[in-house]
Amino acid sequence: MSETIALGDRIEFGFWEAGCMIWVGAKDFVSQDYDGFCNLLWNNDQEKLKEAILEQKAVLAMDLYQDDGYNVRVVMGELNDQEREEWVARVRWRLDLSCGQMIVSGVLGDTDCDEIPEAKAIADSDDCLECYVEVPPNEYQVEVYSYAPGDLSTGWGQIVNPSLFKPTEGIESETLKAYFERTRPDTPIPAWIGCEIEEDSMRRKRYCDEAYASSDFIDFVIRLSPVIEDLPSPQLDTSGCIKWEFRKPERCPLGLI
Numbered sequence: 001m002s003e004t005i006a007l008g009d010r011i012e013f014g015f016w017e018a019g020c021m022i023w024v025g026a027k028d029f030v031s032q033d034y035d036g037f038c039n040l041l042w043n044n045d046q047e048k049l050k051e052a053i054l055e056q057k058a059v060l061a062m063d064l065y066q067d068d069g070y071n072v073r074v075v076m077g078e079l080n081d082q083e084r085e086e087w088v089a090r091v092r093w094r095l096d097l098s099c100g101q102m103i104v105s106g107v108l109g110d111t112d113c114d115e116i117p118e119a120k121a122i123a124d125s126d127d128c129l130e131c132y133v134e135v136p137p138n139e140y141q142v143e144v145y146s147y148a149p150g151d152l153s154t155g156w157g158q159i160v161n162p163s164l165f166k167p168t169e170g171i172e173s174e175t176l177k178a179y180f181e182r183t184r185p186d187t188p189i190p191a192w193i194g195c196e197i198e199e200d201s202m203r204r205k206r207y208c209d210e211a212y213a214s215s216d217f218i219d220f221v222i223r224l225s226p227v228i229e230d231l232p233s234p235q236l237d238t239s240g241c242i243k244w245e246f247r248k249p250e251r252c253p254l255g256l257i
Helices: 027-031 034-042 047-053 081-086 155-160 176-181 191-197 201-213
Strands: 010-019 021-028 059-063 068-076 088-097 101-105 132-136 138-147 219-225
Touching: 010 132, 021 027, 021 034, 021 088, 021 138, 027 034, 027 101, 034 047, 047 059, 047 201, 059 088, 059 138, 068 101, 081 088, 088 101, 088 219, 155 176, 176 191, 191 201
Parallel strands: 068 219
Antiparallel strands: 010 068, 021 059, 021 101, 088 138, 101 132, 138 219
């Protein structure tokens, strides 16, 4: 018997590869016709996608700019201070999880839905592609947040690499060095930032060695909380996925360990 996530709980897991997306959905919706669900996203059936997202509240899918693996934290309840302060992109909408099981994945069509493992069973594994989380049956407000340094939404790139990722309205680009030094003048430099901004070659190598050996960072936080009635409907992009909302944090992110 799987253990249900409770208020205040945090579950972390990682996927070694993804398919240029992250999606979450109700397991009963996905499992009733897994091939049909995959084709819904592959074929970009706008009307059926709108129905699944906006009316059935059965799935949320977001595009990523490349197919790297990523680390996920699921939070039941309130975010902590760092999680609230450091996100660079998010989506928010409702998800009907009356079935009590939320699938998290970035792939389509690679497995039988009945074989998807439970999240707590893969917490120490590095070879998984998707999993499900046991939750109290209910309808939730679900927020998916993306974080530096491994952000795959383009939000971080819009801030520090505008030549590659064109900033959206309201995002003011800035070099990582200037951003960090301006907003965190008395903060020790995290290794992942030091190996990007340090000018001395020996110190930069030490930072890079430390960054390589240090703990992985959380790339996405998925928060479940009670539904708020005036939550605005999300916008869909041309791929049928939900558009990210981007922002530049007030202070340079340090990264979620």
